[in-house]
Amino acid sequence: MNKIILLKNRPTGKPTLSDFEFSEEERPKAKEGELLLKAKYVSVDPYLRGRMRDEKSYIEPFKVGEPLESGIIAEVVESNNRNFKRGEFVNGTLKWKQFQTSNGNGLNKVDREKAPLKAYLGVLGLTGITAYLGLDKIGKLKKGETLLVSGAAGAVGSVAGQIGKIKGCTVIGIAGTDEKTDRIQEKFGFDGTINYKTSKDMKTAIKEACPNGVDVYYDNVGGETLDAALANMNKFGRVINCGAISLYNETKTPTGPRVESTLIKNSILMQGFTVRDYIKDFGPAQNQLAKWMEADKISYLETVVEGFDNIPQAFIDLFEGKNKGKMIVIV
């Protein structure tokens, strides 16, 4: 039999295990032109929470009673498609099923000789590419500037901070535990850090950590941290609105301070960023990240959870900050 995980109900507030249904079906068979794929590594990502709402977005919402899906590295265990061979590994948006068939559309082959397979879900995958393209398209970092990053010990944030260092910037990271802030300073060379959970006043904490002000703010969390960062932006500062995880589980979106006069007074650019708008740039971004990895200029952290049945819990744990770096499930 083939284990599958379905969306049972749309969560209210923070997702719980009761929002997921564990089920089984017969193992599928590959028809002519198809592949049989066996899931190896499953990426769990904060944006999946948005797909659990019945709301129009840049990507279709999940349907209740249907399997969930995310980025998955899978092994080709059977191939009736001449473009793929048995034993090859592919990366794509696939269903939360142990085995599934595919016609090969939307799958990219991944080379385990070049990098560990899991890296294609993190630093060389969508999260690394998000960090790179957010900075490239909106941040436009210049040497000597100050880059502030929230979610700095996470998959996107940890790569964004390291790119800031490569570009010759002063990089300050915001994260939710002292263990995480220590880690990003030691492992990734961040110049300074702020623990947003223990800081009494984030506006002052950012001012102290960034004495020359903030030129680029890479925002992964939104909410009150964004309010505090905006109050510290320099003239012609750029704010990359990449994520707003602090708001994803809110049932009523809280209102914040009005931002118009702050943006006008300092000529600040604040722009929403969706990595999928730049699909044609994924290849070059991945190549650059791979080069930096080879040159030991970028490294990464992973939190690896074992077992197909633990995919929903690993996803829920993102909202508790239980991961350092990319959260991945080994099936």
Ligand SMILES: NC(=O)c1ccc[n+]([C@@H]2O[C@H](COP(=O)([O-])OP(=O)(O)OC[C@H]3O[C@@H](n4cnc5c(N)ncnc54)[C@H](OP(=O)(O)O)[C@@H]3O)[C@@H](O)[C@H]2O)c1
């Ligand atoms: N726009 C795009 O195209 C795009 C693409 C990928 C990701 N994203 C967004 O980028 C952000 C980071 O994604 P990721 O994959 O790198 O996730 P991640 O940072 O690896 O994991 C989530 C982290 O968010 C922090 N967090 C959880 N609840 C929080 C809260 N209430 N307030 C502040 N921080 C909280 C936790 O770290 P702490 O312990 O530090 O709290 C947690 O470890 C997410 O908002 C995601 O939606 C956007």
